[in-house]
Amino acid sequence: MTTSAQGRATATRSPAGRPADVSARPAARVLSTRELNRAVLERQLLLRRADLPVLTAVERLLGLNAQAPNVPYLALWSRLERFTIGDLTAAVEDRSLVRSPLMRATQHIVTVPDFRLVRPALGPLLRRVQRNAFGSRTAGVDLDALVAEAAELLAGGTVITRPDLGRLLARRRPGADAGALGWSVQYLMPVVHPAPSGTWNVRGATPYACAAWTGVRPDPTEGDLRLLVRRYLAAFGPASVADARAWSGLSGLPEVFDRMRPELRTYADESGRELFDLPDAPLPDPGTPAPVRFLPEFDAPLLAYADRTRMMTDEIRRRVCVGDAVAATVLVDGTVAATWTRTRTGGAVTLTVEPLRPLPPSTHDTIEAEATRLLAFTDPGAGERRVHLSSDR
Template identity: 75%
Template sequence: MLSSRSLGRAVLDRQLLLRRVDLPVVGAVERLFGLNAQSPNPPYVALWSRLDRFAIGDLTRAIEDRSLVRSTLMRATQHLLSVPDFRLVRPVLAALLRRAQRNAFGSRTVGIDLDELAAEARHLLADGRVLTRPELGRRLAARRPGADATALGWSVQYLEPVVHPAPSGTWNTYGATPFAHADWTGVRPEPTVEDVRQMVRRYLAAFGPATVADARAWSGVAGLREVFAELRTELRVYADESGRELFDVPAGVLPPADLPAPVRFLPEFDAPLLAYADRTRMMTDEVRRQVCVGDAVEPTVLVDGTVAATWSVSRTDPAATLTVRPFRALSVVERSDVEAEAQRLLAFTDPDAAGHQVRLLEPR
């Protein structure tokens, strides 16, 4: 039986949150099995919190040279993955993404042959051509009078393996999302049985020990119970305090439950908060209701390995202010550690600001 604290320390260790490590950017992203990239800056903050001597240019270069690709992936949301991991995961998620298209845009694409739409999108993006989502939607709608161009453009990212090339996804870069076909990655249209098994192994290596429901919550993929059953003989099996069955890879490290955990600032949608059906591994239900509001997941502060606050940065030239909003009273030592880490984060996010200020509010 593994306690909640033991499970918390395990995910902190595997997600590189117990100590900053010396890893290259691509190797770190593979170790973490992807970074949420709904907007451009969160992956940078995620790596800053985990790596020694990390600089903005380190991740930007990996995106520019296509070592890392940004695409609609787990849970039908934007993620950064290495090319080999994209090649592994995208076919496994194909059915999920088709369902996401139906759920989000099915009523706006009634009467549209989706296979034909995907084929035309492949043609428009052939030979390395890049189009923004609005441009692609307009071209697809030109041959379909009365069609919803916006819905057509969005649908392509669910129907076809596309990536969003640089400068999209790089620090502070916003605007229309560019689409490029991902055929250059060698991605296959359909997964093999071994692809699904390998995805489960990689998930457990990055987030285990975990339940079948946890893996489903992280990926959005159904039918994983049978996969876990097939892998059972090669996995370690535990139970949590509620008696739920947990699985892990044989080499999975379980740090001591009393191991100290440093203060860490996580960006919005950071993976450890979303990788489990039971999110109390990282926060109480009361805290979760304030962190996960609708489709949003706030940037958070970990204190002793659990979510203790949210944070935000505001810029009023020439100064930058980082505001921390605790959920509980912090000790004198905890306040000092939070303020020190906040100052370091401001030096990373706003190095050109004339001044840096940390506002640590009273608990809500």
């Protein structure tokens, strides 16, 4: 197979492994990295703050990472015009939004309809995560019986923390690892983590509640998988099959994309990789200005692709994504330019920006102004708020 960009764009294979017949396809339009950047910024509400209700925004974004309690709040603050902490907390408390292990087996907040869509599709991934992480620690445990007992314990709206559930399940399994049992449940059956867990500044043991009330099904339909692809492209496209798998952790996507090919539009990136998109999805002018934005840890545009160069260079990625951690970042002209941290000492709070590449002097005031607004959101009662912009590296 040729290694040229043109060859990579055309030498595709069918799901069965046979070379696909691409001779009749017209040459795909090549999208520049900057065009892809502006596309994701538009779809992720990062070109301008949107005047949207919280539920509408979370649905459009196809969920928010919620690995830490404040992360989804910071994500929405960067995207919405009149967002308050109470807006998101109220939606979690009234169960319009639910928090659960979803994409890549990490915690996300999604709408209830999206939970019904996404959770069945991710069932095989989550079971695989349980085997990889806890298989040796649950060897000899009847996992079907474990799930059945957990469902009984959580019946009727009962809420039990993960450590307590593990201890209860270990009672009938002498010598079993209670911690592994508790963790396994969230991968083997649909559960949600109800409020106040995951709300602003609330930490502690993770509570479990049975998710049956959401109407979630055990397995996805073909229609569910096709809709999930369309929703992913609406939120993150244009994107490759590998990108969609990196975002979700799902296997079997090449076959789904191939069946959907007649209803999708195809492009190529500058390296020749095939990209898919919805026919009517927006592609902003690459010259569209992109404002400075502060993103929290694990923000979706940094994780939604196998090839992340539309958001940051490979060199910067290696400094932002270290092990399982993904730093809080600052976007300048649409791409990652710095990381940021927030520390509190007594009544004073300091936001420190650490550049990852030279920052034009003209952006310094804008960065400091946005940081000041962010501190007013996170720490309205602080006696003193400071912004420190470290020297360019």
